[in-house]
Amino acid sequence: MNTQMTNQSTALLQDEVIDLSHYWRIVMQRKWAIVGLAFALSLVATLVVFAMKPVYNASTTILIESEQAKAVSIEEVYGLNTGAKEYFVTQFEILKSRDLALKVVNQLDLRNHPEFNPDTANTGSFINIDLKSWLPSGLIDLKSWLPSGPVETIDPDYIETKKMAAILNQFVDQLTISPVRKTQLVMVSFESTSPKLAALVANTMAKVYINNHLEAKLDATRQAATWLGERIEGLKGKLDASEQRLQAYRDQEGLVDVSGVKTLNEQELNALTTRFVEVRRERSRAENIFNQIGNLKNKTSEELMSVPAILKHQHIHRLQEQESTAKSDVANLAKRYGPKHPKMISAKSRLDTTIIELKRQAVSIVAGIKKEYEVSLRNEQDLTTQLAISKKEVGLINKKEFKLRELERVAQTNRKLYDLFFTRTQETNESSGFQSAHARVIDKALRPIAPVKPKKGLIILLALILGGMLGVVIAFLLDSLDSTLKSPSDLQDRLHQPLLGILPILKEKDGNPISVYKDKPLSQFSEAVNTIRTGMVLSGIDNPHKITIVTSTSPGEGKSTVSLNLAQSLAKMENVLLIDADMRRPTLAVAFNLPKGSPGLSNLVAGTSPLEHCLYKQDGFDMIPSGVVPSNPLELISSKAFKEILLSLRGQYDRIIIDSAPVQAVSDSLILSTMADSIIYTIRANSTPHKAASAGIARFTHSNLPLTGLVLNRVDTEQLEKYSYGNGGYYNGYYGYKQ
Secondary structure (H helix, E strand, O other): OHHHHHHHHHHHHHHHOOOHHHHHHHHHHOHHHHHHHHHHHHHHHHHHHHHEOOEEEEEEEEEEOOOOOOOOOOHHHHOOOOOOHHHHHHHHHHHOOHHHHHHHHHHHOHHHOOOOOOOOOOOOOOEOOOHHHHOOHHHHOHHHHOOOOOOOOOOHHHHHHHHHHHHHHHHHHHEEEEEOOOOOEEEEEEEEOOHHHHHHHHHHHHHHHHHHHHHHHHHHHHHHHHHHHHHHHHHHHHHHHHHHHHHHHHHHHOOOOHHHHHHHHHHHHHHHHHHHHHHHHHHHHHHHHHHHHOOOOOOOHHHHOOOHHHHOOHHHHHHHHHHHHHHHHHHHHHOOOOOOOHHHHHHHHHHHHHHHHHHHHHHHHHHHHHHHHHHHHHHHHHHHHHHHHHHHHHHHHHHHHHHHHHHHHHHHHHHHHHHHHHHHHHHHHHHOOOOOOOEEEEEOOOOOOOOOEOOHHHHHHHHHHHHHHHHHHHHHHHHHHOOEOOOHHHHHHHHOOOEEEEEEOOOHHHOOOOOHHHHOOOOHHHHHHHHHHHHHHHHOOOOOOOEEEEEEOOOOOOHHHHHHHHHHHHOOOOOEEEEEOOOOOOOHHHHOOOOOOOOOHHHHHHOOOOHHHHOEEOOOOEEEOOOOOOOOHHHHHHOHHHHHHHHHHHHHOOEEEEEOOOOOOOOHHHHHHOOOOEEEEEEEOOOOEHHHHHHHHHHHHOOOOOEEEEEEEEEOHHHHHHHHOOOOOHHHHHHOOOO
């Protein structure tokens, strides 16, 4: 089981590898067919190429100006931005337009030219072949055999339009516009079977393109002049109306110079604003002082002296100093004198007088602060009123100015539009008589001498290459469709079983497959048989194969030939017995010309004939034919008597070769394989499908029966050598000699 899994893994790895040698063998096997197909296609291409009309090409080079030379600047009228890259791309597309092509066709009257007239020439074809001369007259008059129906009426305009469309299509196909990279040059090329027509069309195309642009600009100028003339009248009326409204407003409001009045009012407003800020600040200060003193009518002198606005007054400050001095004097005199002493009385009187004056001055200051606050409040109210009046006056002036400026802007805009349109009208009228070309011809087309196509040599070479490639593809296709096994490499790649050898196909001159081994021991066929013998012997070198079954997928694959020749080869070294166990289609008795009804294996197993009557001596080996064809071959092979006979013969011979029935038809080979030591599977080259052979082999491998190897029969060694080994291959090099 492990060996089988290893073989399957090896087979999968081999399938994944691309065998280039296999593809090479396929090509070499059919090389003459590939060469023949390539030659046939190249011959057809040669006939077609030499039947073609030569085609000539003529080119005109045009320079497209990026900045046009103009007498006056009127880009706005045309709307062209020649500095943009899109401008040149647009010009190239104009050169390719059907409208331009139609003008050239009409100017040169190409509709009546033989190359373009569908009635007299093959449109779009350069092959000059008269098919009518090749066809039988019966096919040409086939239309007269058809039943005639009602005649349809065709519109002549439709026919004319269709003809013109065909001419334009052919003209556009033969025309080529090629911009020169990184330049402002463009090449206009035309192909034709007439060299004169090719040059004429290329030059005419350039001329028509330049004239078409000039005509377009002239039409644009005329249309612009007409439109500008119509617009300027309306603009004149709008300008007059706007100026009249402006003057009427000035007269209505009595405005001469709004800017001076506005400036004066603005200055007055600024001065009032500044004064208002100062008065408001003074009022705020007075209000703060007034709020500090409050109601001082019932306040003591000490309470009045606590108010900061009173304390900072100079007169109050002087009185406080006097009060302090008087208090100091009273205190000093009190230490010396009594209260009734004249000096004490005088000092106290001065102190009382100072206190009374201090209080009176404080009350006076409070009254002054209140008055100052009331005056500053009235000043603030007066300035507020004046500021409001001034703002109102400035606002009225601004409204008048806004309305005036609006009317002035309208009038000014109408004036600019009128002046602009008037200037453009004059420019357009002046430029209508002069138009500069936006392009010019740099190099005119000359009449070509040599044709540009068909490139006969290239076409023939391509046909030869394509023919070869097509032949290779067909060879690969035939090989993929051919599922038969043809070579040893096919057996190795597809069946993954050891190959004991190959038997070459025998021709009539080689003789009978039975006698060729004996008559020609040094022939290629004989050496191939010896190779199979060697492979079989070496596969059982430690445990020789006493009983070997030879079978195949289906009848006619050469298993009997392999059995017979293998027996002859082994008979040179060992005692060999050959048994024909294919009792349905026996072949050995016929091969050795035994009489019909000769006893054999079926008689021996059935017990109707002894062994000595069923055994036939041949050149170096013994043979037991199949005998009389029984009605139950499988039962005979499966019987105990057959096993006992085979066991008895196993002790008498060194090798027993059994020619068995095909495995695909019956199960005889599977039964026999359970009693054998080895199995040789015969495959006929170019006949046995690989799937059928693989299925037959799988019946042995899945049952773990001893499959020794494969034999590929009827191999065309000459063909095999050509694509496997090359000339002078292995077979010719080694087996090439004769007796």
